[in-house]
Amino acid sequence: MAEAVITMDGWCTLHDTRTFDWSSWKMTSEQERSEAIAEFEQLMTKWEQTEEEKKGSQSIYKVVGNKADLLFIFLRPSMDELEEIKREINKSKIGDYLIPGYSYVSIVEMTMHNPMDEGKDRVLDPRVEARLKPILPRWEHACFYPMARRRNEEANWFEIDKAERTRLLYDHGMTGRKYAGKVKEIITGSIGLDEWEWGVTLFAHDPLQFKKIVYEMRFDEVTTKYAEFGDFIIGNYLAKEAVATYFAL
């Protein structure tokens, strides 16, 4: 029987997509609209304070395709807080127009696969802490997709030797390193929490880099042999200062 790898787990994560009900919004009075926007900005300020206190992080993206209009990413120490945030949005005035769409629940994850880390106490390393409780980079673009490792007769990730899995992920990490400064990744584990096994959240200044890294990784053995992918979603960063403009008619 193959050995399970030890994971280190960090903040709980919610990817929450919403479609904006523009038709109803257009029928709403200007005063109601500005009150809804002001209340939403206050919510964002509250979330920012949580981030300043290092008790979580969040970001909002304007979704490019028609899968949704907005993608919210929230990271918090507990699932309770994530559910509370969702409820807070739904109860807010603007929540009346934010129709819930696809969502994904997972937990920031690092595995002990990296052979270069063998023997080191990763828990005490502040870089590990920063990766498990990440402050989302305010880069211009984000890309999210869920994925799983293949589990069929010819290729079963959960059956192969731990050393082999470490080798494959090491090679994967080497490909990833080429994108330092261009792509940042947050891997969240979702086994037992959502439909796939991992959520991949990528950040880039230039969205072309998403295409390049995902393409290049398709040639890594770990992806070629063992990766299955869900739907991709691409968004452009929405800063608090730009919220009023986003909702303006």
Ligand code: VOV
């Ligand atoms: C931005 C670049 C980048 C870098 C540097 C990087 C490095 C690393 C390292 C060193 C490790 C292993 C140790 C750990 O920390 O867990 C991982 C782990 C993982 N990765 Fe990764 N990855 C990147 C990027 C990156 C991408 C673009 C993808 C999507 C795959 C693709 O084909 O589209 C991905 C997936 C994953 C997954 C699902 C895991 C967990 C697998 C498991 O079975 O446990 N990843 N990853």
